[in-house]
Amino acid sequence: MPTALITGATAGIGAAFARRLAKDGLDLVLVARDATRLADTASELTKQYGVSVETLVADLATDDGIAAVETRLSGAERPVELLVNNAGFGFKDSFLKVPIADELAMVKLHIEAVLRLTAAALPGMRERGRGYVVNVASVAAFVPRGTYGASKSWVVQFTQGVARDMAGTGVRLLALCPGFTHTEFHQRAQVDMSDVGGWMWLSAEQVVDDALRDLARGRTVSIPSRRYKVLVAAARKAPLGALGGLSSRAGRRLDRR
Template sequence: MTTALVTGATAGLGAAFARALAAERRDLVLVARDAERLSATASDLRDRFSVDVEVLPADLASVDGCELVEKRLADASRPVELLVNNAGIGLRDAFLENPIEDEERMLALNVRAVMRLTHAAVPGMVTRGHGDVLNVASVAGFGVTAPGSTYSATKAWVITFSESVHLTLRQHGVRVSAVCPGFVRTEFHSRAAIPTENIPDVLWLDADDVVRDALADLRRGRPTSVSSVRYKVLGGIVRYAPRPVFLRLIGRAARTVGR
């Protein structure tokens, strides 16, 4: 069996990735902050899919947490063939309304941890001549979002980073892809206290569908994965619309929200 390591593995997309990979008969290394919930998730996956599941309780917003997981990724005697960088957070308010400590934590988790874990995993993959990295970004990373949240900036970094590393490593048999979902029914928004009651039902995605599409796109060698036709269209508009026009529209939206 091959082994996959999934961060943020106890809920949402992380849990969906863990289930899908266990169903493929992959052994797992699961990473999350909540040790008790992590152990329960691992036990359920072992019972349901008869795979080996290792747990690593770690806070990836800290250097110590990253170093713990980096050490496991660099262990050549127990190679990790697929890294899923899923752990991440968002903030409800605009940049100037957030404590700088919250902004720094988001940057550390959404950006620094993705960079460090990828950097730890890919040398062994290059040596073996194969391996995969999935970095969970967002369609929000394709453009600026109102009312000025810096979450979109962190996800823009993940997209550009993934595309760049993909171009560097594909000649070595290593595939890297950024997963860019829209609104997914997970704990993400409630944890950040982000209101969702005004989001139309048509914009919500199922976590299992996003994971299925992400794994399929990775195997096709695509550097980005956007789930569903509606988000492919919306993401394309955000990404490729003339910048001055798009910024004017977002500016109007921000003024409306601020009223």
């Protein structure tokens, strides 16, 4: 069976990808930092869907963690046909209120890890003439908001550029840009979301469904739901000053996992 590797696979969008892909019959490699949650998730998916689930404990904000996943992606045995770079985190505070070490950890996870894991997966995919990479970004990529938004903007630009480089090889790449999604993400970042209207929330399952549909259609950017497509289109046309005001009030909440 085809094999998918998912980072940040025990919660939120990553867990939704794992459930959907297991339901579709793909074997899985699940990557996360928490060994206990990984084992529990693997056992549940194997029991429910009968697929093979491999676990890999790795912190992708460290060189050792990235290297461990690179090794798995570049291996010829049980090659990975679908890579989902989902691991990520956010801050509740603005720039200069966050320790620089934490900012650099975010850059390493959101940028360096995505770059290195994509680079590790692509040669084998190109050689086989088939493969898929989904890099999870955010609608925060389209508004100016500190390191989080900047790193997600990089994910979008990087994914689109590499997708052009892979044209004609059978390898597809997609930048997934969800808005507010019901996950543990904001709770873990200690961000109060009580003033966000219910109409703005998406389910992780809807985000995954839209992403896989857009991937199958050959798109390079996926913005789940019509409401966020409209909001992003408006943001792209708005003056930079207006976007700056918007991001100061709400941009740090445009996170997804």
